[in-house]
Structures are given as C-alpha cells and as structure tokens.
Amino acid sequence: MAIPRSILLHKSGKQLVQWPNMVLKGGTKVKVSGVTATQADIDISFQVKNQNFDSGHAHPQDLYTHMVASAKGAIGPFGIMALASENLEEYTSVFFRILKDHNNNHVVLMCSDQSSSSLDKSNDMANYGVILDIDPTKEKLSLRTLVS
Secondary structure (H helix, E strand, C coil): CCCCEEEEECCCCCCEEEEECCCCCCCCCCCCCCCCCCCEEEEEEECCCCCCCEEEECCHHHHHHCCCCCCCCCCCCEEEEECCCCCCCCCEEEEEEEEEECCCCEEEEEEEECCCCCCCCCCCCCEEEEEECCCCCCCCEEEEEEEC
C-alpha cells in the first residue's frame, strides 16, 4: 500500500475509506500491491484535460471489437490491468478510449480486452465494450470493477 492516498470518513460516518491521491501521466503504470484478498472492489475515476481526440470514425459501435488495450490513441487507452501476473504476461485490461465521430461528437468507449488474459489461447479472448453517453470534457469518467 505504498501509493499516496487520502483516508476519509465515509459519508455514512460508519467506516474509513481510502483513495489514491496521485496524478498519472500517459503511459504510466502503477502497481497496487498488498491486496491479499481473493476479491477486490476497485473504484477509480479519470478526468480528461487533453482535448486532442482521435476523429473520423463513422461507426463507433463497431470499434470496441477492434480496440485492444495495446492500440494507442490520442486519448486512451486508460484504465486498469486486473489479475495481472508478476511479469505482466497475463492480465485483463478494462479501459476507456475517447474519440470523436464524423459529426464532431465525443464517443467514449469502455472496453474489456481479454487478449492477454491467459497464456492458454484456447480460452475466451474476446473483447467487449459499450459506448457511454457522457461528455468527457465536462464529467469525470468513473470505473468500478469487482475482481474475483
């Protein structure tokens, strides 16, 4: 638990909660260690300040099937690498990617990339995703993931 964090009293007044307190630059990876439970509840949020979005995508609903976590763009991918092995040979990425469509509207994709989830390539390696109805320049992007 060496990540800088804030410890606050939950609004219910019944428990302490802790929040990582750091700003990450593009391409940064932070290892969260010390989690020994077989399940984890991860709740993170992102605020987008850069507005140089990739553009020109006519059918964003088709993009998530091709959006692997290794495909770099102007904004994204950013998110988590869940259930990562020590040397990052195996992990499942859950991430956001922000684009603009032909009408200059924001398209926020939230995707799950299983292409690196296992060394056993007979497992399901499909990508899944959804388009979020959100303006990333006005709202934070939040991601809550239950890992077990």
